[in-house]
Amino acid sequence: MPPSSKPARGGAASANKTTPSDASRIQSSQAKSGNDTGKGSFPSRVQSAAAKNAAGSPPSSKAGGKAPKA
Template identity: 65%
Template sequence: MASNKKSPTPKNPMTPAAASRVQSTQAKAGGDTGKNSFPARAQGAAATNVNKGVVGETPASTGAGKGGRKSPSKGTRK
C-alpha cells in the first residue's frame, strides 16, 4: 500500500540559481532543454521550492560581476 506521508525536505533543495546554471550549461553544450529534460525538471523543482517557501527567490542576474574578461581602466596603459 502507498504511504501518504510527505517526503522530508531535501538537505540541498533546488534553488532558482542552481536551476539556471543547470539549464545554461545544458544549452551551451547543445543538449536538450525541452519539456521533460533534466533542466526543465530542475526549473520546475526550483519553482515548487520557492512557492512552498523552502528557498528564497533570487534575482535573474545571479552571475553578474563574476568571471569574464577584465578590461583595463582608463589611463592605466603604459
C-alpha cells in the first residue's frame, strides 16, 4: 500500500496555528446553527487558542519551576 498523502496533524509541531479570524468564523457558524458558544465550548476554546497564538504565548512555567537564587 502506498504511503498516505494526508498532512501530519499534531500539537506543538503543527505549523498551522489557529488565527483570530479562524476563531471568529467557527464561533459565528456555531452560533448560527444554535450551538452553545459559552464558556468551555469548542468555539470558546478555539478563541482562547487563537488569542495565545496571536500574542506569541510565553514559555510555560510548568517545565522550569522556580528560578534558582543568585
